[in-house]
Amino acid sequence: xxxxxxxxxxxxxxxxxxxxxxxxxxxxxxxxxxxxxxxxxxxxxxxxxxxxxxxxxxxxxxxxxxxxxxxxxxxxxxxxxxxxxxxxxxxxxxxxxxxxxxxxxxxxxxxxxxxxxxxxxxxxxxxxxxxxxxxxxxxxxxxxxxxxxxxxxxxxxxxxxxxxxxxxxxxxxxxxxxxxxxxxxxxxxxxxxxxxxxxxxxxxxxxxxxxxxxxxxxxxxxxxxxxxxxxxxxxxxxxxxxxxxxxxxxxxxxxxxxxxxxxxxxxxxxxxxxxxxxxxxxxxxxx
Amino acid sequence: xxxxxxxxxxxxxxxxxxxxxxxxxxxxxxxxxxxxxxxxxxxxxxxxxxxxxxxxxxxxxxxxxxxxxxxxxxxxxxxxxxxxxxxxxxxxxxxxxxxxxxxxxxxxxxxxxxxxxxxxxxxxxxxxxxxxxxxxxxxxxxxxxxxxxxxxxxxxxxxxxxxxxxxxxxxxxxxxxxxxxxxxxxxxxxxxxxxxxxxxxxxxxxxxxxxxxxxxxxxxxxxxxxxxxxxxxxxxxxxxxxxxxxxxxxxxxxxxxxxxxxxxxxxxxxxxxxxxxxxxxxxxxxxxxxxxxxxxxxxxxxxxxxxxxxxxxxxxxxxxxxxxxxxxxxxxxxxxxxxx
Amino acid sequence: xxxxxxxxxxxxxxxxxxxxxxxxxxxxxxxxxxxxxxxxxxxxxxxxxxxxxxxxxxxxxxxxxxxxxxxxxxxxxxxxxxxxxxxxxxxxxxxxxxxxxxxxxxxxxxxxxxxxxxxxxxxxxxxxxxxxxxxxxxxxxxxxxxxxxxxxxxxxxxxxxxxxxxxxxxxxxxxxxxxxxxxxxxxxxxxxxxxxxxxxxxxxxxxxxxxxxxxxxxxxxxxxxxxxxxxxxxxxxxxxxxxxxxxxxxxxxxxxxxxxxxxxxxxxxxxxxxxxxxxx
Numbered sequence: 001x002x003x004x005x006x007x008x009x010x011x012x013x014x015x016x017x018x019x020x021x022x023x024x025x026x027x028x029x030x031x032x033x034x035x036x037x038x039x040x041x042x043x044x045x046x047x048x049x050x051x052x053x054x055x056x057x058x059x060x061x062x063x064x065x066x067x068x069x070x071x072x073x074x075x076x077x078x079x080x081x082x083x084x085x086x087x088x089x090x091x092x093x094x095x096x097x098x099x100x101x102x103x104x105x106x107x108x109x110x111x112x113x114x115x116x117x118x119x120x121x122x123x124x125x126x127x128x129x130x131x132x133x134x135x136x137x138x139x140x141x142x143x144x145x146x147x148x149x150x151x152x153x154x155x156x157x158x159x160x161x162x163x164x165x166x167x168x169x170x171x172x173x174x175x176x177x178x179x180x181x182x183x184x185x186x187x188x189x190x191x192x193x194x195x196x197x198x199x200x201x202x203x204x205x206x207x208x209x210x211x212x213x214x215x216x217x218x219x220x221x222x223x224x225x226x227x228x229x230x231x232x233x234x235x236x237x238x239x240x241x242x243x244x245x246x247x248x249x250x251x252x253x254x255x256x257x258x259x260x261x262x263x264x265x266x267x268x269x270x271x272x273x274x275x276x277x278x279x280x281x282x283x284x285x286x287x
Numbered sequence: 288x289x290x291x292x293x294x295x296x297x298x299x300x301x302x303x304x305x306x307x308x309x310x311x312x313x314x315x316x317x318x319x320x321x322x323x324x325x326x327x328x329x330x331x332x333x334x335x336x337x338x339x340x341x342x343x344x345x346x347x348x349x350x351x352x353x354x355x356x357x358x359x360x361x362x363x364x365x366x367x368x369x370x371x372x373x374x375x376x377x378x379x380x381x382x383x384x385x386x387x388x389x390x391x392x393x394x395x396x397x398x399x400x401x402x403x404x405x406x407x408x409x410x411x412x413x414x415x416x417x418x419x420x421x422x423x424x425x426x427x428x429x430x431x432x433x434x435x436x437x438x439x440x441x442x443x444x445x446x447x448x449x450x451x452x453x454x455x456x457x458x459x460x461x462x463x464x465x466x467x468x469x470x471x472x473x474x475x476x477x478x479x480x481x482x483x484x485x486x487x488x489x490x491x492x493x494x495x496x497x498x499x500x501x502x503x504x505x506x507x508x509x510x511x512x513x514x515x516x517x518x519x520x521x522x523x524x525x526x527x528x529x530x531x532x533x534x535x536x537x538x539x540x541x542x543x544x545x546x547x548x549x550x551x552x553x554x555x556x557x558x559x560x561x562x563x564x565x566x567x568x569x570x571x572x573x574x575x576x577x578x579x580x581x582x583x584x585x586x587x588x589x590x591x592x593x594x595x596x597x598x599x600x601x602x603x604x605x606x607x608x609x610x611x612x613x614x615x616x617x618x619x620x621x622x623x624x625x626x627x
Numbered sequence: 628x629x630x631x632x633x634x635x636x637x638x639x640x641x642x643x644x645x646x647x648x649x650x651x652x653x654x655x656x657x658x659x660x661x662x663x664x665x666x667x668x669x670x671x672x673x674x675x676x677x678x679x680x681x682x683x684x685x686x687x688x689x690x691x692x693x694x695x696x697x698x699x700x701x702x703x704x705x706x707x708x709x710x711x712x713x714x715x716x717x718x719x720x721x722x723x724x725x726x727x728x729x730x731x732x733x734x735x736x737x738x739x740x741x742x743x744x745x746x747x748x749x750x751x752x753x754x755x756x757x758x759x760x761x762x763x764x765x766x767x768x769x770x771x772x773x774x775x776x777x778x779x780x781x782x783x784x785x786x787x788x789x790x791x792x793x794x795x796x797x798x799x800x801x802x803x804x805x806x807x808x809x810x811x812x813x814x815x816x817x818x819x820x821x822x823x824x825x826x827x828x829x830x831x832x833x834x835x836x837x838x839x840x841x842x843x844x845x846x847x848x849x850x851x852x853x854x855x856x857x858x859x860x861x862x863x864x865x866x867x868x869x870x871x872x873x874x875x876x877x878x879x880x881x882x883x884x885x886x887x888x889x890x891x892x893x894x895x896x897x898x899x900x901x902x903x904x905x906x907x
Contacts, residue, residue: 130305130307143595219430226432246573250442310825470803524725528720528727
């Protein structure tokens with residue numbers, strides 16, 4: 001019963017979404033970006049340089065041989081962007097996934113059981129939300145040793161509480177519905193109620209938030225890398241490339257401009273996509 | 288519950304949160320793999336030196352007693368000494384904080400001045416050109432890496448147009464020939480207060496680009512929140528009544544509707560401040576702005592833990608207090624809301 | 628002039644998924660000067676839209692047209708809502724609490740209207756404001772003027788709204804269900820106030836309601852609306868005493884005063900009166 005309602009809503013949402021050209025374009029852009037990143041070795045002649053091997057022509061401007069110019073060690077910038085993009089996007093996805101996977105169940109549990117469980121979880125949420133998000137990430141990244149997992153952890157620490165709040169709010173609004181009470185009455189196990197009956201309602205807003213957060217995650221990852229809190233070389237991501245190129249700015253403008261554009265376009269695509277999805281589900285509500 | 292007791296309860300909770308934050312901040316630095324004593328003593332210190340440093344810094348006591356001495360000192364404003372500058376951190380913070388605040392306030396003012404009117408105009412004609420444009424602009428502003436925009440702005444306004452200075456808070460000439468007497472620590476304000484017009488102009492010119500960069504995201508935020516809030520308000524019965532009484536659309540938009548729409552905009556102000564606290568870190572680095580952001584960035588590079596911890600703690604407390612203030616201000620703006 | 632407001636064949640169309648629908652389908656009526664005309668009907672009959680259309684306050688998606696729409700001989704069709712509202716006529720809406728701006732005092736709201744429609748000085752406006760509040764039956768004008776709407780009772784809010792409408796100086800007032808949100812004793816007071824204002828100030832009033840009893844108390848003539856059309860109109864006594872149209876009869880039959888306690892109230896299936904409303 002509840003799933004029928006959901007599928008009708010989904011059909012409507014899909015229809016509205018498809019009529020919004022902005023959302024479709026951003027989806028296409030994301031597909032293209034993912035494609036480039038996945039098939040990176042196929043898209044360039046300078047695969048080793050993309051992976052870090054130095055080249056001969058240092059700091060060359062964009063030309064026919066080097067689409068986006070070369071960096072300070074002679075490496076083709078386009079290749080570096082392709083391979084660096086793997087890291088940037090991967091990190092962003094990991095951050096959001098971690099925050100989501102940790103935060104959502106906590107929110108469902110808090111909203112479902114209520115009482116002291118709810119209080120405890122929400123107080124913890126309050127404390128973590130008390131930190132300005134980037135500051136917490138900088139703090140944790142500075143303390144922990146540089147590394148992929150540590151970086152993901154540092155950022156995700158500031159983000160998981162949002163998912164808890166969203167999940168909890170959804171659970172609270174559906175908690176009293178007849179189908180939940182019926183399931184409880186019939187003796188269905190708590191975990192089953194929470195994750196089979198309530199999860200479909202928690203899913204959509206959480207996923208919308210995740211899509212939007214992917215955009216912010218790309219930016220945060222880039223910021224941390226730029227500040228030197230990212231991964232150790234030679235696995236640089238876009239933010240780190242900008243940090244390298246800063247010294248040569250504005251003369252060797254390509255060194256900074258292209259990675260920045262990459263970050264901008266990727267984040268923009270995710271943000272526009274998330275915004276479109278949100279508008280499709282709530283067609284009357286304008287944000 | 289009466290109004291006062293609600294405020295007190297809120298204050299109490301805030302206090303608890305601050306304490307928890309301090310515990311977390313403190314604990315995080317103590318369960319490091321690296322040894323702070325070794326770091327402080329320097330790379331070539333002998334084992335005995337490290338040991339004496341450890342005793343000197345009190346690192347050999349129990350964690351709990353360390354925390355309480357840390358907390359006690361922090362309450363008195365003593366955050367210890369920076370590894371890097373060898374100065375008391377509190378005096379470092381006092382030196383650098385005003386410049387950051389100057390940036391943040393400038394960004395907030397820009398956000399209000401640009402964002403709110405655009406949001407009002409966008410709401411006046413829903414789905415119109417201005418509306419779609421502001422929506423796109425707002426999302427774009429939220430998608431752009433601030434440190435990159437900063438550099439692009441430098442490229443355009445300094446390298447190509449040569450209208451504005453590259454970096455810093457004041458130029459060398461000003462420092463030499465018409466120095467600004469520091470009163471608050473904020474360049475523009477101090478110049479104004481000291482009637483130093485040359486210095487004021489110079490400081491203002493240096494303020495433009497960093498403030499603009501920092502305000503990018505807040506402007507977008509202000510636009511969208513004003514638009515969405517106004518959109519809801521314009522549907523209200525009292526707006527139709529105002530029209531039925533013949534009031535002009537302009538007056539309705541900018542006076543009678545806007546005041547109702549401002550409550551979420553206050554949230555924007557708070558969010559702007561919060562965002563700016565950390566956004567300033569990136570902006571200050573690019574523009575060589577002598578603020579807390581630059582200070583903490585240098586600390587990060589030098590692995591200067593006491594500074595990192597102190598700045599995190601101070602920054603978070605300021606953030607918490609600002610959020611509290613915003614909530615209180617919400618209540619006074621809408622006479623129906625009573626701090627619940 | 629007898630025909631103060633002359634409306635002939637007013638049509639309001641709105642787009643719907645199924646096609647264009649006529650919310651108001653050829654409505655014609657006349658309002659005399661100093662007269663109180665009632666428009667009665669269920670929700671959705673088009674009574675409010677008719678009046679919003681006359682004022683020019685329709686949302687842009689809706690289209691209005693009429694063969695005649697004149698006030699004192701002047702055609703209103705070419706005028707913007709700015710020219711009509713407040714200058715020629717004004718309208719007060721159903722729920723007085725929602726119709727007043729919650730974050731401004733009564734004084735600032737009415738003052739804005741006074742400023743717009745008169746050239747009085749600040750001091751003169753203050754005096755006029757207090758006088759208006761007294762005129763609508765609020766004995767303590769200073770306190771009321773300084774209050775926020777939520778600090779006033781429903782009856783007082785409605786009086787404030789009426790005062791605001793009066794402050795425009797317009798002689799035609801459209802009152803949309805002014806008593807529906809109020810309780811019965813306050814209702815009677817407001818009705819009396821409106822009659823009184825008609826006598827003293829020579830106002831012409833269009834009174835919209837779904838409540839026949841209220842209409843019968845205060846209106847001179849009445850028009851019965853159903854599905855966007857006027858199905859019957861005439862003097863109040865005549866229409867209510869001797870209704871010609873089935874719908875009017877059904878309305879009368881279902882009003883509470885006629886029945887013994889415990890008997891079943893007759894209901895109206897409005898669909899039985901429906902003809903094709905949708906034009907493709």
